[in-house]
Amino acid sequence: MPGERNQAVTTIIDGRTRHAVALPSARDRLLRMSVHLPVINGEPGPVHARILVVADVLLRTLEADGHQLIWACEVPDPSPERVRTLQTFMTALGVHSPASFTSSSGEVLDILGGPADVCVFGDGRHDAEPGVWVGVGRVDGTGAHGQCPAAGEDLLAIRLGLLSRPYHRPVTLTSSDVVEADRTLLRWRERVAHWACSPSKPVPQEVGRAAADALAADLGTPAVLDLLLRAEVADGVPEGAKFETFASLDRILGLELIREIGRLPLREAGLFRPD
Template structure:
């Protein structure tokens, strides 16, 4: 997918327009914005700048998502970002300008008030972005507990001497992200890594720190606090 984006979107910054639905569907709106955030992170890790524009309503849990560079109607966004989009993200059919379009599956979420935005982010990233999902408050609460466990483990691994990221893990993660923006595959890789006896703790830390640049879950937040 990213190869196609690079070939078709032209030189310079990649301009991304995320079209959050305005039909009282905050879960899907959040998922559209989150996918734009992840796409930007992956492209920037490859060394290319990204500019993001949002259309549609803001959503409460967007606190865990990279803020846009422009907001409003598509024409205004294109003007503020210096040109038309290279990629469109939408939960429905969109026939505006743009060389690539990602169709984002709908997401049914419980009321988000009082919930951890990063736990919501983790649950959504656990599913391929194109598949519809229905998520409960209990799943989000469990995701919050999982984040706490991850952060404790990462803080412990950080106490060990640094080791290189295993080449096969780095290649597998890059392939998953480049081909399908598959954060669910990256999360499965990290779960397997946690219990891998043949990977040094220092390499586990470096792997998680590297991949969290895409996941954006603040998994290294507790390093140095214990």
């Protein structure tokens, strides 16, 4: 968690050994990450969404720990049209853009300035790659379309649904799961906008420590989301502290929980119109 991670060492279950390993601590240079997407037939799908979300949360976690990081996205046939489609898809998912898209492992080395420290995959076909191997589980289910958004569709509900499960395990995401995630996002955004009107209070120390520990232990985003659920209804936590908790953790989760700040009073008055 931002401000609570100075002593935390992020560990990941290496996809090759199935053992927990500490991620490199390269304070004197940029950490290097490569993200490998499988073949895209038409639009990006649920597997691509999950790989990109996991890579993005890992990037945000390492940056919150004081690292600087550069990453490249390796994808078959990175034509200009495909790259534009992926960029639209990533923006809708709240994923930060890579330094470059490429189809060549050699180009990845050139882009990153050396071998990757961390490699994120959706399958086991790249076990010859150097660095820590982050293996992302498959996605099944009728709700896991994960495609470029239609008008009015919020792919951050897909992101929330994926973050609520351990990233390395296979997941089934149903339409009901996505609808429930979307309702949770709407509720949280409205409450964060309401809490933002209260005097600011610090994030409770025990919440900050628990969030930092969960993220450092193999990107435990389900535990972080559980902390938010408990903080939401905690009677003893001031609203200003609830706001700071949600805003701070959202820098890692990337769910745009502060989106409605400044809009809620207009909506209640019937004056706000979505873009």
